[in-house]
Amino acid sequence: MKIIKKYNWRFYILAFFAASVLVSCDGLLEVNPRQSIEGSDALNSPENIEAALKSPYARLRSVNAYGRNLMAFGDALADNGLATNNSGRLLNEARNQPYFHYTHWTNFYFGINEVNLILEAIPEIQSIPAVSQNTKNRWEGEAKFLRALFYFDLVKAYAYMPGVIVPELDKGGIPLVLEGVSTSDIETALNRQPARSTVAEIYAQIYKDLEDAIRLLDDSRGVQFASESAARALFSRVALYNQDWGRAVTESTAVWLSSRGKFLEGEDYISGWRVSVHPESIFDLRFENASESNGTNESIQSTYTTIRNLENLAQVGGWGDFIPTPVFVNFIGIKVAGSGAALEISDRGNDVRAFQYEAGPGRVPNGTGKRIECIKFASKSGFAFGDNIPILRKSEMILNRMEANFHLGEVSLALEDLNRLKIARGLEEVNLEGEELLEEILIERRKEFAFEGHRFFDIKRYGKDIIKQQGNVAFTDFRILANIPQNEVDGNKNLEQNAGY
Numbered sequence: 001m002k003i004i005k006k007y008n009w010r011f012y013i014l015a016f017f018a019a020s021v022l023v024s025c026d027g028l029l030e031v032n033p034r035q036s037i038e039g040s041d042a043l044n045s046p047e048n049i050e051a052a053l054k055s056p057y058a059r060l061r062s063v064n065a066y067g068r069n070l071m072a073f074g075d076a077l078a079d080n081g082l083a084t085n086n087s088g089r090l091l092n093e094a095r096n097q098p099y100f101h102y103t104h105w106t107n108f109y110f111g112i113n114e115v116n117l118i119l120e121a122i123p124e125i126q127s128i129p130a131v132s133q134n135t136k137n138r139w140e141g142e143a144k145f146l147r148a149l150f151y152f153d154l155v156k157a158y159a160y161m162p163g164v165i166v167p168e169l170d171k172g173g174i175p176l177v178l179e180g181v182s183t184s185d186i187e188t189a190l191n192r193q194p195a196r197s198t199v200a201e202i203y204a205q206i207y208k209d210l211e212d213a214i215r216l217l218d219d220s221r222g223v224q225f226a227s228e229s230a231a232r233a234l235f236s237r238v239a240l241y242n243q244d245w246g247r248a249v250t251e252s253t254a255v256w257l258s259s260r261g262k263f264l265e266g267e268d269y270i271s272g273w274r275v276s277v278h279p280e281s282i283f284d285l286r287f288e289n290a291s292e293s294n295g296t297n298e299s300i301q302s303t304y305t306t307i308r309n310l311e312n313l314a315q316v317g318g319w320g321d322f323i324p325t326p327v328f329v330n331f332i333g334i335k336v337a338g339s340g341a342a343l344e345i346s347d348r349g350n351d352v353r354a355f356q357y358e359a360g361p362g363r364v365p366n367g368t369g370k371r372i373e374c375i376k377f378a379s380k381s382g383f384a385f386g387d388n389i390p391i392l393r394k395s396e397m398i399l400n401r402m403e404a405n406f407h408l409g410e411v412s413l414a415l416e417d418l419n420r421l422k423i424a425r426g427l428e429e430v431n432l433e434g435e436e437l438l439e440e441i442l443i444e445r446r447k448e449f450a451f452e453g454h455r456f457f458d459i460k461r462y463g464k465d466i467i468k469q470q471g472n473v474a475f476t477d478f479r480i481l482a483n484i485p486q487n488e489v490d491g492n493k494n495l496e497q498n499a500g501y
Contacts, residue, residue, distance in 0.1 A: 043117065043118065043121035043124070043125075044121070044124065044125070045125075045128075046125065046128065046130070046131050046135070049118065049121065049122065049125065049139055052114065052117075052118050052121075053118060053139065053142060053143065055111075055114050056111040056114050056115050056143075056146045056150075057146065057224075057225075059107050059108065059110065059111040060149075060285050060391075061285055061287065061292065061294070062104075062107050063294050063298045064102075064103045064104045064107055065104050065107060065108070065153075066285045066389055066391055066453075067285070067294045067298075067299070067300065067389075068294060068298055068299065068300050068303055069102060069103060069104065070102070070104065070153060070453050071300055071389065071451065071452060071453040072090060072093075072300065072303050072304070072322055072451070072453070073090075073093055073101070073102055073453070073456065074452070074453030074454055074455050074456045074457065075322070075450065075451055075453070075455050075456070076090050076093040076094045076322055077093055077094075077096060077101070077456045077466070078455040078456040078459055078466055078468070079325070079328075079455065079459075079466055079467055079468040080324060080325065080328050080446070080450050080451070080455050081094065081322050081323055081324050081325060081328065081374075081451070082094055082322070082323065082324075082325050082469065082470060083095075083321060083322055084320055084321055084322070084323055084363075084371065086306070086319045086320055086321055086362075086363045087297070087319045087321055088321075089297075089298070089303070089319070089321045089322075090303070090321050090322045094322070094470055095470045095471060096466070096470070096471065096473045096479050098478075098479060098483075098500065098501065099483055099501065101157075101479070101481075101482035101483060102157040102158070102482040103482075104153060104154070104157070105154065105158065105482075105484060105485050105488070106485060106488075108150040108153060108154050109150075109154075109177075111146065111147075111150050112147055112150050112151070112177065113177075113180050113181060114180070115143045115144075115146055115147045115150070115180075116147075116177070116178060116179055116180035117180030117182060118139065118143050119140065119143050119144070119147075119180075120179065120180055122136060122139055122140055122143075137216040137217070138216070138217065138221075140212070140216050141212065141213045141215075141216030141217035141226060141231070142213075142217070142225065142226040144209040144210070144212045144213045144216070145209070145210070145213040145217070145226035145230060145231050145234070146226065147209050148205075148206045148209035148210045148213065148231075148234065148238075149234060151174075151176075151202055151205060151206050151209075152206050152234070152237075152238055152241075154174050155173055155174050155199060155202045155203070155206075156241060156457055156460075157481075157482045158174050158481060158482050158484060158498065159171075159172065159173045159174060159196075159199050159202075159481065160199065160460075160480075160481070161199075161241055161457075161460055161461040162199055162200070162203060162241065162242045162243055163243050164460070164461055164462065164463040166475065166476050166480075168499075169476070169478055169481075169498075169499040169500070171196060171496050171497075171498055171499065172195075172196040172197070172198055172199065172496075173196050173197045173198050173199040173200075173201060173202045174196055174197065174202060175194040175195070175196055175197060175495065176194075176197040176201055176202055176205055177194060178205075193492040193493055193494045193495070194492070194494060194495070195494040195495065195496070196495065196496060203238070203242050206238055207235075207238070210231050210232075210234060210235045210238065211235075213226065213228075213231035214228055214231045214232055214235070217230075217231060219258070219259070219260050223260070223261075223277065223281045223282060223283055223284050224283075224284060224285075224286035224388075226283065227260065227282075227283070229254075229255050229258050229260035229261070229282050230260075230282050230283035230392055232251045232252075232254050232255045232258075233251070233252075233255045233282045233283065233392040233396065233397060234283070234392060235247070235251040236248050236251035236252035236255065236396075236397060236400045236401075237392075237396065237400060239251060239404075240400050240403060240404060241457070241461055243407070245404040245405075245407045245408045246404075246408065248400050248401070248403075248404035249401050249404045249405055249408065252396075252397040252398070252400040252401040252404070253397075253401060255282060255394070255397045256394070256397040256398060256401065260282050260394075261279070261280050261281055261282045261393060261394035262279045262280060262394060263280065263394045263395060263398070263424070264279060264280055264394075264395075264424075265423075265424035265425075266352060266424065266426065267352065269352055269353075269424065269425070270352055270355045270356070273356065273375075273376055273380065274310070274380050275380060276380055276381045276382065276388055277388055278388070278390045278393060280390060280393035280394040280395055281388075281390045281392070281393055282390075282392040282393055282394060283390075283391050283392040284388050284389060284390045284391055284392075284393075285388060285389040285390075285391055286388050287381055287386035287387065287388055287389075289383070289386070290383040290384075290385075290386055292386060293383070293384070293385040293386035294385065294386075295385055296317070296318065296319070296384075296385055297319065299318070299385035299386065299387075300377045300387065300389060301318055301377045301378050301379060301384065301385050301386075301387055302317070302318030302319050302320075302321075302385055303318070303319065303320075303321050303322055304318070304320065304321075304322060304323070304373060304374040304375070304376070304377060304378075304451060305318050305320050305358070305360050305373040305374060305375055305378055306318050306319065306320035306360040306361050306362055306363055306373065307358065307360045307361065307373065307375060307378060308379070308384055309378075309379055309384070310358075310375065310378050310379065313358060313359070313360070313361065314361050315361070316361050316362075316363065317384055317385075318385070319363065320360055320362065320363060320371065320373050323371050323372060323373050323374065324357065324372055324373075324374060324450070324451075325468075325469060327469070328450065329357070329372050331446075331447070332349075332351060332353060332354050332357070332447055332450070333347075333348060333349025333350065333351045333354050334347070334348055334349065334354050334357060334372065335347040335348075335349070336359075336372065340369055340370065341369065341370060342370075343359050343369075343370040343371070343372075344359050345357075345358070345359055345372070350426045350427060350428075351425055351426055351427055351447065352425050352426045353425055353447055353448070353450075356374060356375060356376050356450075357372050357373065357374055357375065358372070358373060358375050359371070359372055359373070360372075360373035374450070374451045376451055376452070377389060377451075390452075395421070395448055396448075396449075398417050398420065398421055399417075399421065399441070399444065399445050399448060401413075401417055402414045402415075402417035402418050402421075402441055403438075403441050403442075403445070405417070406437060406438055406441060411433055411437065414437060414441065415430075415431070415432065415433075415437060418430070418437070418440060418441055418444065421444055421448075422444070425447075425448075442458065442462075445458055446458070460475075460480060463475050478498065478499045478500025478501070479500070481498045481499075482498070483497065483498055483501040484497055484498060484501075486501075
């Protein structure tokens with residue numbers, strides 16, 4: 001298998017001149033990537049390696065990453081929510097307008113470049129006896145976990161899923177680059193113009209990085225850092241998307257049986273969303289203080305709800321730009337009474353997940369007034385607009401395993417896991433088989449992960465059309481794939497844009 005190892009997009013050439021500005025504007029960790037990574041002697045000490053690793057972690061907090069878009073767009077581009085037009089944000093994404101799609105290409109390729117430079121530097125520190133082998137293993141394991149996460153989030157947005165494509169629109173995967181570029185490489189970098197690798201090649205590299213991360217890491221650090229369990233949990237998701245059902249079962253089971261994260265049931269599940277670090281978290285996005293928040297305009301809390309503080313539901317704080325559709329509200333079991341200022345939830349049914357939604361105060365006269373809003377991410381960290389966001393959590397493991405077991409023909413095991421989840425969420429057991437069982441599994445995924453970024457990809461990996469009140473989108477529509485930034489295509493004769501853009 002041929003792997004293109006170097007790259008030269010114009011933003012990489014500028015990366016180490018602009019990165020410190022980008023980090024500051026996005027409200028990320030206080031680390032200057034140029035000082036931490038670039039230069040002949042920048043990564044020649046343990047302190048600098050530790051500092052350099054902060055930057056790729058910090059990139060996950062950007063608005064175009066898990067700070068908002070990788071969470072909200074998973075529902076905006078799909079069928080769970082609608083844009084209120086309170087501020088105009090997410091309106092075009094909810095309407096699936098061309099060019100209004102995932103936008104993390106540049107940020108994540110920056111992160112990949114940083115990781116590649118770190119991985120190249122680690123062998124040079126092997127001769128420093130004061131650094132233990134465990135520390136060196138951790139550096140490499142965390143870097144490879146982050147690179148796997150970056151590549152996975154890129155390939156699933158900018159390319160088709162394994163085994164589910166539209167042949168006439170398929171342009172392959174994304175560029176696969178495994179060596180870093182610093183400012184000293186500008187002359188050489190200008191001549192590197194990699195083409196898109198195949199989807200299979202990208203997944204093979206993700207597998208390799210995650211296998212290395214599992215081998216190198218343990219679970220001794222907090223859930224804001226990569227760990228063995230985090231690598232296995234991500235692997236279970238990657239394998240599910242890759243239709244590698246056996247590996248999905250193996251990895252999800254390993255995490256399910258581990259002490260990392262706690263599967264919450266009943267009222268504990270709702271209270272778990274109200275504490276700073278979700279008890280189910282296997283890997284989460286950490287906002288340590290208010291200065292790291294994405295703010296009142298673009299934070300995930302402000303995007304989903306107009307409520308500033310759950311202790312006072314009438315206090316307006318966020319914009320509530322994106323809310324569940326009336327169809328989804330009914331789907332989750334919520335009954336609504338009244339309208340306008342008198343709107344309220346009259347009944348929540350039996351599903352405890354209905355308590356993740358409230359009637360917010362709205363933005364009158366700016367916008368829509370009172371609506372049902374998602375409060376999963378609502379000031380549980382002790383300051384507004386800065387919730388810690390679970391990226392991988394325990395409940396996903398049982399959902400990944402039941403779906404994979406279904407495809408392996410292990411129907412009784414899939415049904416057992418499905419009913420365990422249903423009971424934990426306050427629902428009655430079912431006795432299903434065949435396509436009815438698969439459909440019920442996917443329904444539970446839809447309810448469990450609403451507003452957590454999964455829905456669009458769950459539809460996409462089954463090759464289904466998106467049915468929504470803002471206008472249906474067929475799977476054969478070019479808008480299923482995100483557009484590559486045009487400046488990258490213009491600057492690289494070998495990089496082919498996705499069809500339709």
